Amino acid sequence: xxxxxxxGDADQLEMLVICATKIGKQMNLRVPVTVRSGSAxxxxxxxxxxxxxxxxIASSLIxxxxxxxxxxxxxxxxxxxxxxxxxxxVGRLELLLPVQAINQCELLVVDSSTDYIERCIQLARRxxxxxxxxxxxxxxxxxxxxxxxxxxxxxxxxxxxxxxxxAVLQVDLRSADFxxxxxxxxxxxxxxxxxxxxxxxxxxxxxxxIKNSKALKTNLAKWQRxxxxxxxxxxxxHAEYRKLGEHVSRMLWGNDxxxxxYYMALGATRNQNGAPNGRVRFRxxxxxxxxxxxxxxxxxxxxxxxxxxxNTVARRFLLPRQFxxxxxxxxxxxxxxxxxxxxxxxxxxxxxxxxxxxxxPLWQHYWKSFKGVLPAxxxxxxxxxxxxxxxxxxxxxxxxxxxxxxxxxxxxPGKAWSLADDLQAxxxxxxxRYDIVHFAGHALFADGIEGDQRGYLVFSxxxxxxxxxxxxxxxxLKAAQVQLVYLSCCRSSAASAALEFSCNDIxxxxxFHWDLDDSKAPVFARQFYHELLRSDLKVCRAISxxxxxxxxxxxxxxxxxxxxxxxxxxxxxxxxxxxxxxSARHTGGWPADRRMSDRPVASHSRL
Numbered sequence: 001x002x003x004x005x006x007x008g009d010a011d012q013l014e015m016l017v018i019c020a021t022k023i024g025k026q027m028n029l030r031v032p033v034t035v036r037s038g039s040a041x042x043x044x045x046x047x048x049x050x051x052x053x054x055x056x057i058a059s060s061l062i063x064x065x066x067x068x069x070x071x072x073x074x075x076x077x078x079x080x081x082x083x084x085x086x087x088x089x090v091g092r093l094e095l096l097l098p099v100q101a102i103n104q105c106e107l108l109v110v111d112s113s114t115d116y117i118e119r120c121i122q123l124a125r126r127x128x129x130x131x132x133x134x135x136x137x138x139x140x141x142x143x144x145x146x147x148x149x150x151x152x153x154x155x156x157x158x159x160x161x162x163x164x165x166x167a168v169l170q171v172d173l174r175s176a177d178f179x180x181x182x183x184x185x186x187x188x189x190x191x192x193x194x195x196x197x198x199x200x201x202x203x204x205x206x207x208x209x210i211k212n213s214k215a216l217k218t219n220l221a222k223w224q225r226x227x228x229x230x231x232x233x234x235x236x237x238h239a240e241y242r243k244l245g246e247h248v249s250r251m252l253w254g255n256d257x258x259x260x261x262y263y264m265a266l267g268a269t270r271n272q273n274g275a276p277n278g279r280v281r282f283r284x285x286x287x288x289x290x291x292x293x294x295x296x297x298x299x300x301x302x303x304x305x306x307x308x309x310x311n312t313v314a315r316r317f318l319l320p321r322q323f324x325x326x327x328x329x330x331x332x333x334x335x336x337x338x339x340x341x342x343x344x345x346x347x348x349x350x351x352x353x354x355x356x357x358x359x360x361p362l363w364q365h366y367w368k369s370f371k372g373v374l375p376a377x378x379x380x381x382x383x384x385x386x387x388x389x390x391x392x393x394x395x396x397x398x399x400x401x402x403x404x405x406x407x408x409x410x411x412x413p414g415k416a417w418s419l420a421d422d423l424q425a426x427x428x429x430x431x432x433r434y435d436i437v438h439f440a441g442h443a444l445f446a447d448g449i450e451g452d453q454r455g456y457l458v459f460s461x462x463x464x465x466x467x468x469x470x471x472x473x474x475x476x477l478k479a480a481q482v483q484l485v486y487l488s489c490c491r492s493s494a495a496s497a498a499l500e501f502s503c504n505d506i507x508x509x510x511x512f513h514w515d516l517d518d519s520k521a522p523v524f525a526r527q528f529y530h531e532l533l534r535s536d537l538k539v540c541r542a543i544s545x546x547x548x549x550x551x552x553x554x555x556x557x558x559x560x561x562x563x564x565x566x567x568x569x570x571x572x573x574x575x576x577x578x579x580x581x582x583s584a585r586h587t588g589g590w591p592a593d594r595r596m597s598d599r600p601v602a603s604h605s606r607l
Contacts, residue, residue, distance in 0.1 A: 001027075001029055001031055001032070001033050001034070001051050001053050002033065002034045002035065002036055002047075002049075002051050002052055002053065003020040003023060003024055003033060003034075003035050003036070003052070003053060003054045003055075003056065004035075004036045004037070004038070004044060004047050004048055004052050004054070004055050004056070004057075004085070005017055005019070005020050005035065005036070005037050005038075005055075005056045005057070006037065006038045006039065006043075006044040006055070006056070006057040006058060006061060006071060007039060007057070007058035007060075007061070007071075007090065008039050008040075008058060008060050008061045008062040009058065009060075010039075012058060012090070013037060013039060013058075015116045015117075016037075016056050016058075016090070016116065016120075017035055017037055018116075018117065019056065019116050019117050019120035019121070020035045020054070020056055020120075021035055022117060022120075022121060023054065023120060023121060023124045023129065023130060026121065026124075026130045027053070027129065027130055027131075028131065033053070039061060039062045040061055040062040041061050041062075041070050041071075041074055044057065044061065044074065045074065048078070048085065050083050052085040053085060053086065053129055054085055054086050054087070054088070054124060054127070054129045055075070055078070055085045055086070055087045055088070056087075056088045056090065056120065057071040057074065057075060057087065057088070057089060057090065058071050058089075058090045058091060059071045059072045059089055059090065059091030059092065059095060060091070061074075069091070069095070071089065071090075071091070072089055072091065072095060072098065072099070075087045075089060075102060075105060076102060079102050079103060079105070084103075084104065085104075086104045086105070086124075086127040086128070086129055087102070087104065087105040087106070088105075088106050088107075088108055088120060088123050088124070088127070089105060089106070089107050089108065090107075090108045090110060091107065091108075091109070091110065092109070092110070093109050093111075093172075093174065093178075093180065095107055096109070096198075104127060106123040106126060106127060108120065108123060109180075109196075111172075111318055115572070122193065165185070165186065165187040165188075165268065165269055165279065166185075166186050166269055166279035166280070166281060166577070167183065167184065167185050167186070167264075167265035167266075167268055167269050167279065167280050167281065168182075168183070168184045168186065168265075168280075168281045168283060168573050169181070169182070169183055169258075169261055169262060169265050169280060169281070169282050169283070170182040170183075170184070170282075170283045170284075170285060171199065171252070171258070171282075171283075171284050171285065171295075172196075172199075172285045172318070173199075173201075173284065173285070173286050173287065173290045173318075174287050174318060176201070176203035176206050176207065177200065177201055177202065177203045177206075178198070178199070178200065178201070179198075179199035179200075179201060180196045180197065180198065180199055181196065181197050181199045181255070181257050181258050181261055182194065182196050182197075182261075183261040183264060183265055184573065185265070185268050185269075186573065186574070186577075189574075194261065194264075197257035197261070198257060199252075199255050199257060199258060200255060201251055202251070205247075205251055206251065206290070208247075209244070209247050209248055209251065209293055210289055210290065210292055210293050212244055212247065213244065213292060213293045213294040214292060216237070216240050216241065216244055216294065216514075217294075217513055217514040219237075219240070220237050220514050220559065234558060234559060237559055238559070241294075241297055241559070241562065242299075242304065244294060244297055245297040245298065245299045245304075245306065246299065246304075248293070248294070248295060248297060248298050249298055249299045249300075249301075252298065253301045253302075259301060262280075262301070265280045266280060278310050278311050278312075278544060279311070280310075280311045281311060281312050281313075281314065281540060281573065281577075282298070282307065282311060282312070282313045282314070283313075283314045283315065283316060283568070283573070284313070284314075284315045284316070285315070285316045285317075285318050286315060286316070286317060286318060287317070287318045291315070291317055291499065294513065295313065295315065296308050296313045296513075296562070296565065297562065298313070306551075306562075308544075308547060308562070309544075309547060309548050309551055309561075310544075310548075311544065312540040312541070312543060312544045312566065313566070314540070314566040314567065314568045314576065315565065315566070315567055315568075316502075316567070316568055316569055317499055317502065317503055317567070317569070339399075339400040339401065339402050340399055340400065340401045340402070340435050340436070340533075340537060340580070341401075341402050341404070341433060341434045341435050341436075342387065342390060342391075342401065342402065342403045342404070342434065342435065342436045342437075342438060343404050343406065343434040343436070343437045343438070343480075343482075344384055344387050344388075344403060344404065344405045344406070344438045344440065345406055345419065345423060345437065345438065345439045345440065345441065345459075346380065346381075346384050346405055346406065346407065346419075346440055346441075346460075347380075347419055347439065347440060347441025347442070347457070347458060347459050347460045347465075348376070348377065348380055348381075348441070348460050349374050349376060349377070349441070349442065349458060349460055349465045350376060351373075351375055351376040352373045352374075352375075353373060353374040353376075353458075353464070353465050354373055354374070354464065355367075355374065355458050355464060355465040355466055355467040356464045356465070356466050356467065357456070357466075357467040358467065358468070358469060358472075360454075360469075362446050362454055363446065363454070363456065363467065363469075365446070366444070366446035366447075367467075370444075374442050374458065374465070377440075377441070377442075377521075379519050379521060379522055380440050380441070380521075382522045383440050383488060383521050383522035383525050384405060384440060385522075386522050386525060386526040386529075387403055387405075387438060387525065387529065388403055388405065390403050390529055390533070391403040399533050399536075399537065401533070404434075406419060406422055406423055406426060407419055407422055407460075411462060414462075415462065416461075416462055416463065417461055417462055418459055418460075418461035418466045419459040419460045419461055419466075420457075420459035420461070420466050420468045420473075421461075423459070423473075423476065424476055427476045427477070427479060427480045428476075428479075430479055430480075432480055433480055433481045434477075434480045434481070434482050435481075435482065435483050435484065435580055436482070436483070436484045436485075436486060436580070437477055437480075437482050437484075437485050437486070438486045438488065438525070439457060439485065439486065439487050439488065439489070440488045440489075440521070441457065441458055441459070441460065441488075441489060442457075442458040442465075442489055443455060443456070443457055443458070443487055443489035443497040443511075444456045444458065444467065444497075445496040445497055453496070454469055454470070454471070454500070455469070455470040455496055455497035455499075455500040456468060456469055456470065456497075457470060457473055457487075457497065470497050470500040470501055470504065471500065471504055474500070474501055474504030474505065474506060475504070477501075477506060478504070478505050478506065482506055483506075483507050483508060483579050483580055484506075484507070484508045484509070484510070484539060484579070484580060485498065485501045485506050485508075485509045485510070486509075486510045486525070486528075487501075487509065487510065487511045487512070488512075488521050488524075488525055489511070489512065496511070497511060498510060498511030498565065498567050499511070499567050501567075502567045502568065502569040503569065505569075506569075507568065507569065507570050507575060507576070507579050508539060508566065508567065508568050508569075508570075508576065508579055509566075509567045510528075510543070510564055510565070510566055510567075511564075511565050511567070512563040512564055512565065513562070513563045513564075513565055514559075514563055520558055520560040523550065523560065524546060524550060524560055524563075524564065527546040527549055527550060528542055528543060528546040528564075529542075530546075531543075531545040531546045531549075532580070537578075537580035538577065538578060538580070539566070539576070539579060539580055540566075540576065540577055543564060543566055546564075547561050547562075547564065548561075
């Protein structure tokens with residue numbers, strides 16, 4: 001018995017061989033399963049015989065470059081044979097319909113988040129190559145083996161719903177009129193995955209939504225700056241926000257596939273009383289320019305309820321570059337010392353500051369077009385004080401917290417310095433580990449021509465502040481094992497800068513959609529970290545609770561509750577759900593329902 005794999009890309013072929021080897025072990029046959037590989041059409045055809053149980057083939061092979069999708073054409077030619085093997089075609093999303101028309105054939109869509117091994121095992125089980133139920137319990141609980149794609153989702157009645165159960169409803173959007181919707185039900189480490197369904201959108205409708213999303217963010221800043229209209233700015237913003245929410249909701253709820261999957265997710269996660277319990281996660285996987293849309297404002301079907309007040313809404317950027325199958329994704333990091341380590345960057349600038357920037361044309365063009373100066377942030381110290389209190393013992397919190405603030409002491413008068421240099425020096429030896437970096441200051445984002453876009457953090461210093469590209473700062477933080485970057489910036493570009501951190505191997509980032517009122521920055525920060533400690537460091541739950549709390553408090557006066565955006569790049573949702581959770585071996589294995597006074601208390605320091 002054998003499995004044949006084929007690809008014109010050497011790295012991908014190597015990964016497919018690994019996938020075939022793992023599938024062969026789970027087939028539980030009495031005879032050995034061999035793996036044969038090839039890269040050209042005729043070579044592959046020669047290796048397929050009556051003992052071939054499965055063919056895993058990329059749509060592109062080595063051969064005539066004028067003939068597109070040689071691999072798919074080979075599969076089509078084999079389909080008429082009486083002993084045709086089951087096939088998995090590895091290729092683009094556009095091949096979904098042609099592949100579905102072939103008997104015993106499935107498509108593995110490749111993008112920046114593809115887990116080749118997990119998806120190949122899912123599809124092999126769906127094709128019947130791996131018998132149902134052969135996976136060991138340890139494998140089923142891991143991210144490498146999941147139940148078959150398309151298998152019926154077990155919707156437990158309300159009385160059987162478990163606290164550990166949650167659903168992830170994902171929307172992939174690459175083009176203006178075509179997308180996919182996925183549904184995964186997570187329970188005790190196992191995942192029931194539904195088959196991806198087509199999501200049809202109107203290109204003009206979508207373009208209008210993106211345009212209106214940008215306009216809303218710009219108009220809010222204008223309304224808030226106008227003293228004459230300031231008192232009515234929130235009411236005006238909220239009316240436009242609801243109108244835009246109805247727009248995006250019509251686009252999504254108009255698809256039967258989205259509607260059906262949402263109600264399946266809702267049914268699977270109801271509490272014992274049969275009511276929704278906030279355990280549905282929405283994730284929008286987006287490319288430019290669709291990333292700029294205000295997807296968080298989606299409302300329920302035929303309802304004005306904002307779903308972000310009930311559930312977590314996150315986003316992932318679909319990277320335009322080709323995903324390397326041998327790349328290691330960002331994953332969960334166990335805290336080696338059993339504490340939550342927070343690094344706070346207090347980047348104060350004088351009013352009317354003009355930062356020194358890098359010597360790149362994009363920055364020079366951007367700052368020239370900026371036509372302004374940076375204002376001081378009068379409430380920044382209040383925000384830092386609130387973070388410092390995380391490290392103070394109140395006898396109630398069960399998570400040990402260490403807070404470090406940079407700069408640690410006031411610089412010497414008249415001496416040249418930069419917070420960026422202090423940060424790099426602080427982290428360069430690689431001995432310090434931080435779970436969260438909280439940047440309080442200014443973030444800027446430059447939109448260049450031909451897709452050249454770049455985020456900058458403005459670091460305080462003398463004689464001038466310094467603007468440093470996010471791509472320069474990210475490796476410093478990655479070396480310190482940072483899991484979450486919180487950008488508390490009074491610029492609407494903070495969300496775009498947060499995205500760039502996520503694209504540079506920082507698992508999670510929080511930014512803000514529009515200019516955040518400086519006086520409200522400490523409010524959301526204080527509430528978020530309070531909920532984070534209360535939620536055993538579960539970021540999804542913390543940001544949802546903080547948003548709901550501030551909505552109840554500021555619903556008639558400030559849109560702070562709607563501004564935060566959570567960006568998560570890891571391919572496995574469990575890395576998002578529990579990315580900051582402390583390792584049980586360091587916490588003594590405290591049950592989740594123990595009181596907050598059962599754990600060690602905290603400390604804080606200022607360098």
